[in-house]
Amino acid sequence: MDFNDSASEAAFRAEATAFLDEHAPEEFGSYTSGDDQELVFQQHKAWQKTLAAHGWGAITWPEVYGGSGKGPIEQIIWNGELNKRGVGHSMLAVGIGMVGPTLIAHGTPEQQERYLGPLLKADETWCQLFSEPGAGSDLAGLATKAVRDGDDWIVSGQKTWCSGAQHNHFGILIARTDPSVPKHKGITYFLLDMNSPGIEVRPLIEMTGDSHFNEVFLNEVRVPDRARLGPLNGGWGVTQTTLMNERMAMGGLSNLLRFDELLALVVRESDGKPGETMRAELAEVYSQLRCLELLNARVVSKLGRGVIPTAESSVMKLALARMMTQANALAMRALGPKALLRQGYWQNEYLFAPAFHIAGGTSEVQKNVCAERVLGLPREATGDRDTPFDQLARS
Numbered sequence: 001m002d003f004n005d006s007a008s009e010a011a012f013r014a015e016a017t018a019f020l021d022e023h024a025p026e027e028f029g030s031y032t033s034g035d036d037q038e039l040v041f042q043q044h045k046a047w048q049k050t051l052a053a054h055g056w057g058a059i060t061w062p063e064v065y066g067g068s069g070k071g072p073i074e075q076i077i078w079n080g081e082l083n084k085r086g087v088g089h090s091m092l093a094v095g096i097g098m099v100g101p102t103l104i105a106h107g108t109p110e111q112q113e114r115y116l117g118p119l120l121k122a123d124e125t126w127c128q129l130f131s132e133p134g135a136g137s138d139l140a141g142l143a144t145k146a147v148r149d150g151d152d153w154i155v156s157g158q159k160t161w162c163s164g165a166q167h168n169h170f171g172i173l174i175a176r177t178d179p180s181v182p183k184h185k186g187i188t189y190f191l192l193d194m195n196s197p198g199i200e201v202r203p204l205i206e207m208t209g210d211s212h213f214n215e216v217f218l219n220e221v222r223v224p225d226r227a228r229l230g231p232l233n234g235g236w237g238v239t240q241t242t243l244m245n246e247r248m249a250m251g252g253l254s255n256l257l258r259f260d261e262l263l264a265l266v267v268r269e270s271d272g273k274p275g276e277t278m279r280a281e282l283a284e285v286y287s288q289l290r291c292l293e294l295l296n297a298r299v300v301s302k303l304g305r306g307v308i309p310t311a312e313s314s315v316m317k318l319a320l321a322r323m324m325t326q327a328n329a330l331a332m333r334a335l336g337p338k339a340l341l342r343q344g345y346w347q348n349e350y351l352f353a354p355a356f357h358i359a360g361g362t363s364e365v366q367k368n369v370c371a372e373r374v375l376g377l378p379r380e381a382t383g384d385r386d387t388p389f390d391q392l393a394r395s
């Protein structure tokens with residue numbers, strides 16, 4: 001891979017830079033750093049509206065759907081330029097990065113017409129209702145059920161860890177529509193209006209004190225069949241499109257680490273003379289960050305060729321979680337007792353860091369993937385792939 005811009009990439013970067021220099025907002029809070037979440041959400045919404053109004057709303061969506069029709073390399077360039085200005089990592093990423101591509105791949109023309117425009121312009125925003133108390137790593141074990149009633153489905157169950165569900169208009173939801181077949185085969189994918197009667201959203205308070213995610217209770221919620229995305233009982237395939245795009249989004253998260261600020265903090269707190277251990281640790285974190293950027297480029301370019309980069313994504317996810325933990329612990333050591341005495345950006349980041357070991361697939365599950373795909377070890381024995389869901393032992 002050549003890391004220098006080609007002529008067309010340089011032209012794209014220049015265009016992006018000119019746009020961002022003129023339009024990037026000065027106020028753009030972060031969803032991990034303890035800022036007021038409702039305010040941050042409104043800032044991110046306003047920014048997406050500006051991007052969409054100027055044709056920068058979705059870099060890789062085809063032009064026919066309002067995107068820029070660009071490839072993964074342009075997406076990397078764009079993300080890099082956004083992050084330089086601190087305006088990347090939007091709370092609307094589920095919609096633009098995951099729901100949009102899934103609708104484009106699996107939606108009917110009517111669904112694409114109905115949902116994509118408002119999504120792109122942030123007139124309607126989206127959350128993800130996949131995980132359940134008993135189904136996270138083993139997502140296909142989900143128990144929320146949808147039962148047909150005329151032209152509608154009646155959905156009942158509980159979802160959890162739903163980021164931003166308290167802010168959003170729609171949710172992508174997977175539910176069991178046939179329990180008599182093996183677990184991967186009886187799932188259907190729906191587009192859920194979050195204002196439907198029977199939905200209760202309860203924010204969960206994290207140890208940071210913020211509420212990023214929520215429990216969502218579904219009590220006989222009526223969903224029209226026209227809001228079913230993809231084939232009946234074929235939801236697992238549709239889900240894979242969403243998860244593939246989630247992996248792509250996770251890769252870019254290494255930019256969440258503000259390395260220059262970490263460096264400045266360590267230098268400041270040690271009166272300009274960081275000790276040997278701190279210097280070595282800083283160098284280690286910096287090396288990890290650079291490796292992650294290169295791995296991310298590899299993952300995105302593979303995805304751009306339509307290849308699912310399972311092993312690379314898992315290595316990247318593991319390395320990202322380790323780097324975030326190490327970097328934020330280093331910040332705490334640099335702050336010393338002050339880390340305990342008051343709230344602040346790094347204190348908050350430190351408390352949020354364990355989430356990187358869980359969100360988007362836990363570190364243990366990523367290690368399993370590496371064991372199978374990189375080391376060639378036998379697949380983990382689960383023994384439940386061919387058993388009808390309603391015959392599985394469940395707690």
Ligand SMILES: Cc1cc2nc3c(=O)[nH]c(=O)nc-3n(C[C@H](O)[C@H](O)[C@H](O)COP(=O)(O)OP(=O)(O)OC[C@H]3O[C@@H](n4cnc5c(N)ncnc54)[C@H](O)[C@@H]3O)c2cc1C
Binds near residue numbers: 127134162213361
């Ligand atoms: C910040 C954050 C945001 C999130 N946002 C969303 C969202 O918007 N929508 C959504 O649907 N979900 C969301 N999630 C949920 C996330 O996808 C799940 O937490 C994740 O998939 C793990 O599932 P779980 O929490 O049920 O843990 P479990 O699957 O119950 O795992 C519990 C423990 O067992 C280990 N384990 C499980 N299976 C294995 C195995 N086969 N081998 C070895 N160890 C194993 C795990 O590593 C973990 O340590 C979010 C999570 C976080 C942290």
